[in-house]
Amino acid sequence: MAINEVAVVSVSHLNKVYLSRERRVEAIGDLTFDVAAGDFTCIVGPSGAGKTTLLKCLSGLLAPTSGAILVNGHAVVGPPAEMAVVFQEYGRSLFPWKTVRENIELPLREKKIAKAERARLVDEALAAVALTGAADSYPWQLSGGMQQRVAIARAVAYQPKVMVLDEPFAAVDAQTRADLEDLMLRLWTELDLTVIFVTHDIDEAVYLGQRVLVLSSSPTRILDDVPIDIAGPRSQATTRVEPGFAELRTRVYRGIQQAKASQSIKG
């Protein structure tokens, strides 16, 4: 199978059921998908679609009830070393007692990377997110958007096989958000990253992704797998008004409306 040879992340028949004394909640029904090396995959779904559950399973923070996840060919049993995760809550995912540089450097020290090499990686990552001047600041001295750039720089410096982002721009203002989206696209092209980007924002998913997976509401399945065939580099000014963009956006939007409708019938 050619597709499996290049799949950095491979999810097959993932199922997650939360059991408590009173009830049994099936968060994820049955998910199967592959993410190829170098791909930018966006995952969208209505709220309550089990996006967070999926992400926690992918990043090894939560054990699936059944099914398998492979990252770089290895079964995920705990957080995989080849993956970097960027959380939505940037203010809580950076160490406030460490400077920006120390925050980015710590995972590299765990990887036993030599000091000179660490310094180079940190400098490059900071330059890539245009934060060279903030290296010796504390995260809390920076704006929200800058803090999230630090978290992205930390993930970049880590040199993961796959970078996973959980609604990373949900908590910043619209302008900053557009800037961060373009930053992600630039990093993806320049650094040859493999990205899984979870969002609830349809426009964002279509604008960023090479492919958009539309999730149903819980118990989650894949409703649609939309290849985003917008040619050429994307731009906030022009891409969003292209006819192709509107069509794709509509397709994803309908999918999500359908997911919500089926949820309200059940509910």
Added chain:
Amino acid sequence: MRDTLVRSAGKILHRLAIELALPLGLFGLLLAVSANSTNFYFPPLARVLDRFDALWLGPRFATDVLPSLGRLIAGYTIACLTGIAIGVPLGMFRPLRRAAEPVLEFFRAIPPPALIPVLVMLAGFGDTMKVAVIVTGAIWPILLNTVEGVKGADMVLDETCRTYQIKGMSRLWNFVLPSASPQVVVGMRVGLSIGIILMVISEMFAATTGLGAAIIVFQRSFEIPEMWSGVLMLGLFGFALSVVFRLFERRALKWYYGMRDLERRS
């Protein structure tokens, strides 16, 4: 640069003036009111100061203040280290905490001075007993605050550690201890004042040297100005220690105060 220096120097002087106004005023008032006192138990402050000068700035500093300080430092250091060492695993592992909680609550409920007779039997009248008394009292706020601080670590930061493979000792040094440190320091501050109280009590109970012992001896021999000068010395002793502690706190938790001040301003 020079401007900001001058301005911050001015700021410090201004603050100093505000902070010193009340103590100096009270001191002057007391000096004036007590000047003609003929009450045996409340001698003129001037006489107390005279005794203070002769005793505490003289030989008594080495024979009483230093032994007291030594005991306190020894007891307080042991209390800090063991309190944190026990508190960290209890904060990290819930089953351990559940198992230990009733025992901890029990020992915490015993007023440490009540243990002095027991400790005298076990450790005699020497310094070991006094240090042990200080430890048994000062350890609780440190231990319990450490447990709370470790327990309150941020979930997202914990997941960040896990995804970046930060575990074991590195997790302890880079995540668990720093994130608990503001709360640990709160416990250490309370522990220090309890430590000073117990230092004095244990010395009053059984000692020939130390601030507590000196005050008791003066009182028993009706050397009232000397006794008061001892109380004054004790007050200054505690004040000096709390100043030192505040300096340590500002330094160790620089990030925390920086973050908090910023949040307050916005």
